[in-house]
Each structure stands twice: as structure tokens, then as C-alpha cells.
Amino acid sequence: xxxxxxxxxxxxxxxxxxxxxxxxxxxxxxxxxxxxxxxxxxxxxxxxxxxxxxxxxxxxxxxxxxxxxxxxxxxxxxxxxxxxxxxxxxxxxxxxxxxxxxxxxxxxxxxxxxxxxxxxxxxxxxxxxxxxxxxxxxxxxxxxxxxxxxxxxxxxxxxxxxxxxxxxxxxxxxxxxxxxxxxxxxxxxxxxxxxxxxxxxxxxxxxxxxxxxxxxxxxxxxxxxxxxxxxxx
Amino acid sequence: xxxxxxxxxxxxxxxxxxxxxxxxxxxxxxxxxxxxxxxxxxxxxxxxxxxxxxxxxxxxxxxxxxxxxxxxxxxxxxxxxxxxxxxxxxxxxxxxxxxxxxxxxxxxxxxxxxxxxxxxxxxxxxxxxxxxxxxxxxxxxxxxxxxxxxxxxxxxxxxxxxxxxxxxxxxxxxxxxxxxxxxxxxxxxxxxx
Numbered sequence: 191x192x193x194x195x196x197x198x199x200x201x202x203x204x205x206x207x208x209x210x211x212x213x214x215x216x217x218x219x220x221x222x223x224x225x226x227x228x229x230x231x232x233x234x235x236x237x238x239x240x241x242x243x244x245x246x247x248x249x250x251x252x253x254x255x256x257x258x259x260x261x262x263x264x265x266x267x268x269x270x271x272x273x274x275x276x277x278x279x280x281x282x283x284x285x286x287x288x289x290x291x292x293x294x295x296x297x298x299x300x301x302x303x304x305x306x307x308x309x310x311x312x313x314x315x316x317x318x319x320x321x322x323x324x325x326x327x328x329x330x331x332x333x334x335x336x337x338x339x340x341x342x343x344x345x346x347x348x349x350x351x352x353x354x355x356x357x358x359x360x361x362x363x364x365x366x367x368x369x370x371x372x373x374x375x376x377x378x379x380x381x382x383x384x385x386x387x388x389x390x391x392x393x394x395x396x397x398x399x400x401x402x403x404x405x406x407x408x409x410x411x412x413x414x415x416x417x418x419x420x421x422x423x
Numbered sequence: 424x425x426x427x428x429x430x431x432x433x434x435x436x437x438x439x440x441x442x443x444x445x446x447x448x449x450x451x452x453x454x455x456x457x458x459x460x461x462x463x464x465x466x467x468x469x470x471x472x473x474x475x476x477x478x479x480x481x482x483x484x485x486x487x488x489x490x491x492x493x494x495x496x497x498x499x500x501x502x503x504x505x506x507x508x509x510x511x512x513x514x515x516x517x518x519x520x521x522x523x524x525x526x527x528x529x530x531x532x533x534x535x536x537x538x539x540x541x542x543x544x545x546x547x548x549x550x551x552x553x554x555x556x557x558x559x560x561x562x563x564x565x566x567x568x569x570x571x572x573x574x575x576x577x578x579x580x581x582x583x584x585x586x587x588x589x590x591x592x593x594x595x596x597x598x599x600x601x602x603x604x605x606x607x608x609x610x611x612x613x614x615x616x
Contacts (some may be wrong), residue, residue: 214473215528216510218550223543353548
């Protein structure tokens, strides 16, 4: 027997909310705005499996661009033997100080991977795949000291599609989203009830996080991954 | 349920019984029943306007045209509507001529202006907002040429004057007596003044 879908459109989520709250349609757009904000928050903070990746060619300037739907950073990676290898963030990277292209004569953009001396005095912990620095005001990420021409940006997207493409919400997140809308509505229109609804929202998010939490098998696998058969001393 | 004519006759007869020596123009009587009708609808539904669907009349094939001077799509209301205390006023529902995913939702004039720049306006344009004015409906920027060409249908809560003489008036349950009483009250107040 067919069952109901595990996904709902954001539009359905808002319409269900109006139905449950016995509110007229004239509140539709206001609640839709809350739903957009709520879904973004849940995706960034509480849901897993929502990351997006974007493989990009490094520009002549040594940068990759942040996609339009970029909300927060996860990592810059290259693929080595089927797994992501993360580049290391280095705040001290000297990128352009003029806002435009790098100036090599001023030492900007020089590779930092190589050490000055090769021998015992060298420090370890060098990432042979490269470094990066986030340049959020200019919506780009500077890549340094890599031999690759392409890297992959892992990021959290807003998760909300522009019109023309439906935005889907997993059913497991719908209750938390409804409670988020209730809570935000109370903050703006009914402050006396705000604390009560905030508590309800927290409870619903806790349930969502419980569903999203790693399973016992995942914990076991992590333990196995860090163990080896050698004798412990 | 009674016809419009029966309600007018009832009020007229009650007036003649109460004041046998007075003469009341029928136009004046009808005007006061119309006021009483608005009052009854307001009193019965101000707490929950969702039940007004029963009292709404369906009008189909209403044209949607572009008002070039305002650069906004509009529909002229086919009849007058009752003013009610929410954004829909007497326009309880607007829908496309055939079933589709398209939804119309009443909005305020402020939201109509803001929506173009708001995120919700960029994400959700399968729901068309509309602002109700006393003589027409204005649609937000989600209205398209194709949707406009198909026309729309509306459920309207109409005033007493719009009903024909032989048409049944859907008086809210338990309010029959009140309708006559309020109409009489309006007449007598005018008389005292």
C-alpha cells in the first residue's frame, strides 16, 4: 500500500501550518518568510546530510568563488583515493592588500608550503595539498600552495530554491519548522507567549537532533577506525 | 431562508403595525434593511471570518486586465461587496477557473510593495497576492499574462442590494429576528432624529 511522501514542499509546510493554526490565508506570506528563515536555521545548525559541494577551477588570481546560495563554510577539499582531503585554513596568508589582483613583488600569494631549510629543525604538520583563506566580503576563497587546478568547496547552502524550483523539507523536520514559525510569530506579535513557544521549539529541535544523531553502529565504527592490532604500551 | 422580497415585506408590515399612521418610502426601508444585513454579518463573523464562505456568491469568468497607468494587473469587482474586518473584505476567495496548484492570498497594500524585494517574493510566486479595494482587486507581481488570460472566479459576500427580489438570502442561523429588529431600530432612530 502506498504511503505518504517523506518529503513535503515548503509551500505544503506553510499551508499545513495555516490549517493547524486556523489562520486565514492573509497570513500566508508572513508565515512563508518565517518558514524560509526556519529551514535555513535548521539546515545549518541541526540537520545532517545537507551540505553541498561545488568543484571549481582555481582562477589565475588563485581564488574560487562562493556560490550564490552559500550560507556557511565547511571546507575546501581535494579527492585522494576516494576520500575528501581537507586543505588547511591559514589566516596569515598574505592575499591582495589592494582588493584586486595579487602583487607578487610584495610577496602576496607566494606558496607557503616549502620550508626555508630542509632538516631536523623544520616543523611538521605541513599540508601538502594546500591552504586557503576565506574572503567573505568579496565572496571568494583564496587558495594557496596547491598543485591542483581544481578544488571542491563544501558549504552549507540556504536550502531554499528560488521560484521555479520547489524547495523540499524532510518530514522529520516539519514539526521543528512549525514550532519555529510559532515561536518567531510570538516574538513579533505576542511577546507574552514567546517563552512558551520558544520552549516548544527547543523540544521539537531536540527530537530532530535525536533522529539525526549518529547511530551506535557509527560510534562503533569510529572506535574500530582508531584501533589497530598492535600491542598497547 | 427567506427571499429578499419576503424580508422587505416583513419589515414593512411590522412598521405599519407599529406606526399605522406613518408612511415609509420603500426605498428607505430597503436601505435600512441593507444596513442591518451588513451589521448582522459583521456581528456573526467578526470572531471567525472563515465561516463566511457559506454567505458568499460565486462569480465566474472575471477578467484580469493590466492597468497600464499603475502597471498592475486588476479585476473590476462585478458587484459591490460587504466591507468586513480583514484583508479579504468581501472577497472571500479568488481562484483560477480550473483546479490547479495556483493559489490566491489576500495581502495588505504595504506587503504588496515590500514583497518584490523580500525573499518570500523571490521564492514563492505560485501564490498570487491581491489587495482588495472597494471597487476592484489588484494583483501583485506574481500575476502573469497567461494567468490573466484565463480569467478568475471569485466568492463575494455581497450587500443586500445586490440580491434579486426572488433570491433567497442566506441569513446566519438564529439571526432572522435580529435582522428585522435591527432594520426597524434603524428606521425608528431616524424618525426620532
